[in-house]
Amino acid sequence: MNSPRVGILMGSESDLPAMRLCGEVLDEYGIGWEIAVMSAHRAPEVVRSYASQAEARGLRVLVAGAGAAAHLPGVLASLTPLPVIGVPLAGTPLSGIDSLLSIVQMPPGVPVATVAVGEMGARNAGHLAARILALSDPAVAAALKARRQEMSGRVRLPEGFDVSGGGSVPA
Numbered sequence: 001m002n003s004p005r006v007g008i009l010m011g012s013e014s015d016l017p018a019m020r021l022c023g024e025v026l027d028e029y030g031i032g033w034e035i036a037v038m039s040a041h042r043a044p045e046v047v048r049s050y051a052s053q054a055e056a057r058g059l060r061v062l063v064a065g066a067g068a069a070a071h072l073p074g075v076l077a078s079l080t081p082l083p084v085i086g087v088p089l090a091g092t093p094l095s096g097i098d099s100l101l102s103i104v105q106m107p108p109g110v111p112v113a114t115v116a117v118g119e120m121g122a123r124n125a126g127h128l129a130a131r132i133l134a135l136s137d138p139a140v141a142a143a144l145k146a147r148r149q150e151m152s153g154r155v156r157l158p159e160g161f162d163v164s165g166g167g168s169v170p171a
């Protein structure tokens, strides 16, 4: 059984179309995940309970998406020692700038690793979680390496261009 190592949380069902993409990325690495909706302002007791049990339940990274005032990632980070990745989501008249600033501007001591707004950020949260897990999981590290090689294989250079003439693609 691939037990969940990443918890994907979001403040509302309306965040699901973006946040499910994080799960799709984790699937590519063979990383187990779970997903839940819990709002920091509508259900703070649930958030406290989930965060305080997360590490003991085997989770290693939390990914939290939220829009508007977007408290969820910061509140989770205050309640667990696990790394928290925050995904700012658009949906208000401020188009995600509100949630981006809210999530990224955590004061020192309680960090939230903040990714791009919306679907792009939700995907990158999955890739970042994989990089964190790869530090202690050789299978994820191998999947990550294969993916990086596949990405560098997509480069298209002009005919006759010698890439060894300056710089190289990191191993």
Ligand code: RP5
Pocket: 010, 011, 012, 013, 014, 015, 039, 065, 066, 067, 068, 069, 070, 089, 091
């Ligand atoms: C935030 O408010 C949620 O993360 C969501 O992005 C936004 C709007 O929530 P709903 O009104 O769609 O439930 O808490």
